């Protein structure tokens with residue numbers, strides 16, 4: 001399955017140690033092998049004991065790229081608020097700059113690749129809920145499994161210092177063998193049961209929504225997203241593998257992600273892409289405006305048609321289109337945005353959806369694009385800065401990584417970030433689920449409250465809670 005006697009890696013390590021001595025700095029060696037087909041979630045589960053707290057999982061809706069990371073060869077993390085995207089980019093570039101990359105395959109998301117994300121608002125007062133996550137957090141894994149268009153690759157990343165000796169090659173060999181010997185056919189049994197479900201201050205959330213609606217009618221702010229939390233308590237620790245497995249089965253149209261940090265895990269199934277960059281091609285998504293799914297095909301179509309012609313939802317959506325169009329035009333020579341939204345349906349909800357394409361004009365990096373886009377009015381509001389400040393002031397929830405960019409970027413600058421909605425933070429036997437909705441002046445408090453209830457369902461269902 002994995003060749004342990006790969007001479008190239010051994011030579012790479014020797015070269016890196018020499019280089020580390022010469023430059024007096026740590027040097028990355030990244031080696032890529034094509035391996036036999038293997039179930040990515042089984043690989044994730046195989047690292048459950050040894051690498052718990054140091055794993056990640058990612059799948060895009062088209063099943064083009066699945067990533068699993070085990071172990072950490074380097075972490076990029078910071079609580080710095082100003083220029084945080086630029087700061088991560090600088091650290092990343094420095095880390096890979098002198099690296100030795102052994103990669104014959106030239107496939108995206110193989111070789112040095114980082115996975116992680118950012119908090120929604122680094123200036124919001126952080127609570128203990130998110131104490132295990134820095135404001136910016138990226139993992140460069142020790143072992144990265146990449147399934148791309150059906151082919152599977154294993155990247156091994158090792159950071160060599162001037163004090164290392166070549167025996168680290170043998171250690172890597174043993175570790176890899178151990179991981180692969182733990183890979184078992186996927187079977188994830190339920191080991192914990194829901195014992196309590198707590199809505200966190202629903203009434204004060206409703207009051208805040210009503211006050212915001214009143215403000216929107218008189219001020220310059222046109223839209224702001226307000227979110228809330230639902231806390232679930234289980235009798236035993238929640239199995240991350242089981243939750244990811246359920247999301248994979250139930251949320252096929254979504255990005256599935258899980259990011260572990262110091263024992264906690266942020267996990268979700270988001271239908272919303274923030275941005276994807278493949279060489280010069282750029283893709284983004286406007287997703288805002290929601291309605292429930294019907295019980296029958298007829299009812300479902302009817303609800304979809306209601307959504308497509310509902311003034312309030314169209315307005316909520318249009319603000320997102322305007323902002324993303326504007327941001328994309330700053331970096332793209334041709335921005336292609338359809339005039340009218342279409343529907344995007346997931347298991348529990350349907351949305352107004354407008355895909356966006358462009359071609360990067362300057363050499364804008366993915367993180368520069370994220371800086372321009374985050375938060376779009378689907379998560380923040382319009383005008384952007386005023387909305388962020390409003391949310392910071394009135395929202396009770398500490399969003400942490402909820403509603404923020406989460407995704408990957410490889411050493412050639414390709415990558416994809418989703419907006420981390422339909423998500424939850426798992427902490428042992430507790431899960432905090434998050435859901436918000438776009439408030440505009442025509443919003444109705446009870447309808448918005450109901451909308452958040454629907455938006456909790458993907459995670460509720462994956463955790464085995466009641467969704468009705």
Ligand SMILES: C=C(O[C@H]1C=CC=C(C(=O)O)[C@@H]1O)C(=O)O
Nearest residue numbers: 288289290378421435436437438
């Ligand atoms: C903020 C969320 O959804 C956003 C994305 C799609 C539709 C939305 C809406 O209709 O309000 C929200 O803008 C969430 O799921 O927590």
Ligand SMILES: [Mg+2]
Nearest residue numbers: 289290437438
């Ligand atoms: Mg809405």
